[in-house]
Amino acid sequence: MKKDSKIYVAGHRGMVGSAIVRRLQREECVNIIIRTSKELDLRNQREVENFFQEIRPEYVFLAAAKVGGILANNTYRAEFLYDNLMIQSNVIHCAYKYGVKKLLFLGSSCIYPKMSPQPMKEEYLLSGYLESTNEPYAIAKITGIKMCEAYRAQYGCHFVSAMPTNLYGPNDNYDLNHSHVLPALLRKFYEAKINNQPNVVVWGTGKPRRELMHVDDLADASLFLMQHYDGEKFVNMGTGKDISIRELAELIKKIVCYKGELFFDTSKPDGTPRKLLDLSYLYSLGWRHKIELEEGLIHTYEDFLKNQAGKYF
Numbered sequence: 001m002k003k004d005s006k007i008y009v010a011g012h013r014g015m016v017g018s019a020i021v022r023r024l025q026r027e028e029c030v031n032i033i034i035r036t037s038k039e040l041d042l043r044n045q046r047e048v049e050n051f052f053q054e055i056r057p058e059y060v061f062l063a064a065a066k067v068g069g070i071l072a073n074n075t076y077r078a079e080f081l082y083d084n085l086m087i088q089s090n091v092i093h094c095a096y097k098y099g100v101k102k103l104l105f106l107g108s109s110c111i112y113p114k115m116s117p118q119p120m121k122e123e124y125l126l127s128g129y130l131e132s133t134n135e136p137y138a139i140a141k142i143t144g145i146k147m148c149e150a151y152r153a154q155y156g157c158h159f160v161s162a163m164p165t166n167l168y169g170p171n172d173n174y175d176l177n178h179s180h181v182l183p184a185l186l187r188k189f190y191e192a193k194i195n196n197q198p199n200v201v202v203w204g205t206g207k208p209r210r211e212l213m214h215v216d217d218l219a220d221a222s223l224f225l226m227q228h229y230d231g232e233k234f235v236n237m238g239t240g241k242d243i244s245i246r247e248l249a250e251l252i253k254k255i256v257c258y259k260g261e262l263f264f265d266t267s268k269p270d271g272t273p274r275k276l277l278d279l280s281y282l283y284s285l286g287w288r289h290k291i292e293l294e295e296g297l298i299h300t301y302e303d304f305l306k307n308q309a310g311k312y313f
């Protein structure tokens, strides 16, 4: 990939896509192609065909997806399945049809079985039942992996898949019903502090563990794979360290300087008990994360205060 290559970032307005654009800009890439979902509905086969026929991108970062936390996944099951299947199928097929040199498909660590041995190796895929709350999303992402593999096998396409762990960072979603745990807790502790609320409600038991990777590390790893990896096997991407939801809540409480109590609402689902990724394959390729959780959390809270807090008041 060269600085003047035609690089399409699908999903550039999301947390992942915007981080990838920032990382490409740092590389002084001068031909980054982006389209909003109003300009190009990736669920619409004809629109995607017309876009690829006209623009002919050379490289594609497929970061567009319908994403959300445990409640959103469990509420909008049909949308999570349909939207993600349509987006990825249209983009992957047109990337083949219009000669894209290389495509990177981004999935999620929820593709692994709910009770998978930990840490989870890439070969554990499809070795057991999925977690029910995000099964539609997981099935869609597994299909994306298999589609990239099949297009490589039949047509020789240079399509690579990467499976990131739970992500956080600038431009995250802070809607309390649709977001993931980290942004939800940042906002909840912030609002509890400024409104002098006596406690903050944390969903579930607090016992599940999550591995949390800063999205700037993900963007760096994505560029690394696009430049240096062209294998059939998909690649786990993470930090190799996890934390319980209770410990995460305590850490965010400290960073926000909130003095009240935690209340665990066990009527809400815990979801997968643990989903720590095995990163030995990624490490063997030569990449490791740089941003540790506490440092990443502090920067993300600063970004929230600067760019997000005002939206809710």
Ligand code: GFB
Residues within 6 Å of the ligand: 068, 069, 070, 071, 073, 108, 109, 110, 133, 134, 137, 138, 165, 166, 167, 176, 178, 179, 180, 181, 182, 184, 185, 201, 202, 203, 204, 208, 210, 245, 268, 269, 270, 271, 272
């Ligand atoms: O981040 P999260 O929504 O998604 O939830 P998953 C992680 C854990 O945090 C669950 C708990 O055990 C939640 O019950 N939690 C505690 C909270 N308080 C909150 C809160 O206020 N909001 C939220 N959202 N959670 C997602 C999948 O699973 O992981 C997606 O549903 C995707 O498909 C994503 O794969 C990476 O980590 O459980």
